[in-house]
Amino acid sequence: MHYKVVIVGGGSGGISVAARLLREARWLSGQVAIVDPATKHYYQPLWTLVGGGAVAREVTEREEASVIPEGAVWIQEAVKEFKPEENQVVTSSEKWISYDYLVVAAGIQIDWDKIKGLRESIGKDGVCSNYSYDYVNSTWESLRNFKGGNAIFTAPNTPIKCGGAPQKIMYLADDYLRKSKVRDKSNVMFVSGGTVIFGVKKYADSLNKVIARKEIETRFKHNLVEIRGKEKVAVFEDLDSKQRVEIRYEMIHVVPPMSAPDFIKTSPLANADGWVDVDKFTLQHNRFANVFGIGDCTSLPTSKTGAAIRKQAPVVVANLLSMLHTQPVVKQYNGYTSCPLVTGYGSLILAEFDYSNTPDESFPVDQGKERRSMYLLKKDLLPVIYWDGMLKGLM
Template identity: 50%
Template sequence: MAAVGVISPGPRIHHCTWLLRAAIQNGSCRNLHVTPGSAAKEYYDVVVLGGGAGGIAMSARMKRKVGSGNVAVIEPSETHYYQPMWTLVGGGAKKLASSARSTASIIPSGVKWIKSEVKGFDPDKNCIRIDDDKEISYKYLIVALGLKLQFEKVKGLPEGFNYPKIGSNYSVKTVEKTWKALHDFKKGNAIFTFPNTPVKCAGAPQKIMYLSEEYLRKTGKRSDANIIFNTSLGVIFGVKKYADALLEIIKQRNIQVNYRHSLIEVRPDRQEAVFENLDKPGETKVFQYEMLHVTPPMGPPDVLVNSPVADAAGWLDVSKDTLQHTKYPNIFGIGDCTNLPTSKTAAAIAAQSAVLDRTITNVMKNKSPTGKYDGYTSCPLVTGYRKVILAEFDYNQQPLETFPIDQGKERRTMYHMKADMMPYLYWYLLLKGYWGGPAPYRKLMHLGLK
């Protein structure tokens, strides 16, 4: 699978090592292509940082462009998860194991897997640094590093997860704790939080709330439960059409919503959660809980923060239209690590992968990128064990719906699409570089009018 040439032992090694050292010093390392055994550097036509949805999808697409052996993926984890399934895992409808595959099994054939963390960027020399101060050089770089969960920004976490009654669908370590807290619920407050930071899948903090409410109804515990959604936002959802539908559901199910409330501390020994009123900084309120679902603060990966490829906030700085870096034309970004002004979802990654494919194709041909990403993203809002509102929208927070029906209504068909069809699309089409979102089907279903 390796793309690197082999140098035979003997005096030639010393000569090549001297040439490599000179190349590093003058910044021309980008054109050398040697094995780890012969020197400290490897070269690939395309290097992909991150083995999540965006990284694997783009590595498959790039391998078809530049050939087997010329693409490398840098990813430290041995297991890859289909994270959209974790809503159903936390709600007891799916098993965690069904969301997992080995990283080795999803790396495209002919793509080199470098099992390491990214430690630093040197874009002026077309190099990145990984573990053991090893350097990898590239002609084109795709950054797909995802984002970082920051439980530690809430006082009392993550150690608080060692106590019962608290979970989070956002981490493989805590998603099953959500289901245990729900299953063991007796009576009291069931609290669901939304942090004062960007998050991936902004609908997920509500999805588990609706599943929990239905579960408590079905098990006869609803009359003894207060369902509370404490959100740092000032609205229930950013797109008015879907917000109106959700507010009606919230009213029907007698759910309490407290806007502009941000979780700042958990006291698990006392089953207390402390929230700050963002409209009155410094003012706090303590809530007792019988169940607490935490959506953690999130931010860019540490390696991006203060790097030469990041914006002031630490996110990868790319064009919102082409996904090409704003300063380095041979660097591109996809997914949660970017500063694209849209929701961070797997559906967004699918649409971005198609645009980025066209962008890189043009750049490789020394042409200006012509593709334009419209900000498409999707959030299947699970409102029950057999109901989903399929929210689809663009950069302008306007609905961009695929089906010629009102997607602002709860539908069982959309639940089955979420639970059964989307995992198949993910594993067998998106990760293999064949799914670029529903845009072509949208045009077909709307007779080319939308």
């Protein structure tokens, strides 16, 4: 089996690249393969609002078949091995697929099992997470059942997808608890393995005001290591003293540690940390010139988001087409990423920035302010831009 271009992963990055490539080079029709075992495709950014009860889970899910662009061949299998020296990938059923060019877009791996007791307790008795379609409804359920006590929101000290998501759901929760008159009986806590609330000063300043206004308790450099579901106790490691700290909860929203997918970590495509080792500007692999990477599985030193992929896809496609025409690879990505920081039902700070953590904003207003218009953009407009624009290779 041979294809001119093989794309591993048919999520946000893989489909965006395939659609754009086939739109710009129709002659590639039938010569682009997408390898992905998934039956469903998810618009994950809305899971924050699903967890907050503002959007139904079902609107975030579509059949994978429905997003495969015309002209692409879908091979519905998992890749288990990369053989870049031989220009081949091997699938779980031992199919060897060869390529001229490879694009790796396999997303990030959520390491649920790295937190002791999490698997056993997730989805019930107040333990919830927006980081999976299977569990996202448990967040809303936990919130509705919450009658007071500690509501804990965690963030790990590893890279994660959407760095802002651990706190967005907390602001929605605070808003909901105020509306349902239980906020005065509750202690809302952000317990994070990180060191700051947000990496870009302009937005961190705004978020610190939100936290003060909402009377949220914060603890940094505390990593969740264990959930004792029966006792409703969360165990954190203080990253400075290495001491264990136990906190009782009535509800806990968990963002587990994440890492590069195992089959990438162990492959020749990985850098020392396991990510697909690409040039941060051209997205071309640093050692295998006919390989590109996009999205959450890459070494790109920016916040891992779908918004970042919207700017990465045109770069991958332009550089891939240059190579197909034996031209030099010149198109560059500046690290653009965006985090729509929901601060309540109807308010949002739209963070947009680049590799240097300098704001790179789209609108002629101060985006450091909480705005209703930006909330509506996230809830109603960005999903349309995703399904009908990005996944069609149009934006």
